[in-house]
Amino acid sequence: MIALIDVNNFYASCERVFAPQFRNRPVVVLSNNDGCVIARSNEAKAIGLNMGTPFFKVQSLIKTHKVAVFSSNYTLYGDMSARVMESLNYFSPEVEIYSIDEAFISLDNNLTASEYFQLGKKIKEKIYQWIGLPVSVGIAPTKTLAKLANRMAKRNGLGVFEMREESIQEEVLEQTPVGKLWGIGRQSKKKLNKLCGIETARELKYLDRRHARKLLTVTGARIVEELRGNKCLPLELVPVLKKNICCSRSFGTPITDYRDMKEALDFYLTNAALKMRKQNLSASAVNVFLATNRFRKNDLQYSNSVTSKLSSPTNSTRELRRVTHHLLSKIYLEGYKYKNVGVLLMGLEPEEANTKRLFGESEHIKDKRLMKSLDIITERFGKGVIDFGVQSKEKKWEMKAERKSPRYTTNLAEILEIK
């Protein structure tokens, strides 16, 4: 059996842990640049604040209901997530971290339905006691069904739901619109509705295998099997190595200057390369992309991207900078108001696979040492204390984040004070 545990309204709940005055008030968290609403407490959902709505469109709603608004604080959420994931080890030796706020864990196979329910309740209570975050627990024989059980847990008011017996599964599937299933998105839902007349999850369960495969490829065929209780999606216990690492941000204000673009790109590359080295990976190709603001219909529009294969894989920021600078110069055009720029490190492979180079091997070794020192200094004194070249003081491209909470759990200077 598998349990899916996820944190309710994760970002909003994290903010509440350290700001209890907001426990009974609507809370929302905004995307980068304070652009969209991306997390909402139940109270915020109830007053009609929708996921992904631009912040400027809901100003009046926010005011009338005295909604607490936060810029996103990924340092805080990342740390709170790590605490939840670690605590799950207490309940199972097999934990798959599926996303920042969700994990699948394996459970003993031979418990009764009510024992599963009790276990789910215990998990929920303990995590709240230890970390202060509310979770929902769904328990079922496959991942796809566990996802569904979790959905039910949120709706039944208990925060726990188990689907051991097939009779319960049937009942739930009957009530579930097919589009709510994990892996069935807008397009697949449309196909199922139109081409097969399928509306409920239960109807999909009994769809002919070959038919499902033809319509929704192997992904759809797997969902059908999982709904029937046949495991197709195993727990991924060892985190799979990343294949790409991407870093990009929208600018606080539009950029019209090449130097500003380059500076922003440098900043994102520094970030992406650091992430890559932390996972002991090297990139074998690099992609740089940029775009204007597609919502400004009156502005001239332009977007482009370009990829370069590297002669040998690297994770040296210095080496990668040379490449990204060249790529940016190839696609940057004067006369546009740019909204974002970004870098995608591709074809990642383990650093050890990084064989000796025919040319430039000694420089490569020096580079490795340089990166090591750089990372140690960054780890100890923080990002940005040491950097390549010159960074201007005024970062025109910096994001807006006007309502960010303190990094309570990771920065001593920002620790919670009790007065």
Next chain:
DNA sequence: TCTGGGGTCCTAGGACCC
């Protein structure tokens, strides 16, 4: 005025090989 960011998997089709 103001609209996020970071990923994965799958398939079809092109290029190329013998």
Next chain:
DNA sequence: TCTGGGGTCCTAGGACCC
């Protein structure tokens, strides 16, 4: 008019997820 068979690798685009 006629035009093999069997493969691999790569890429772009679609769909989906959080």
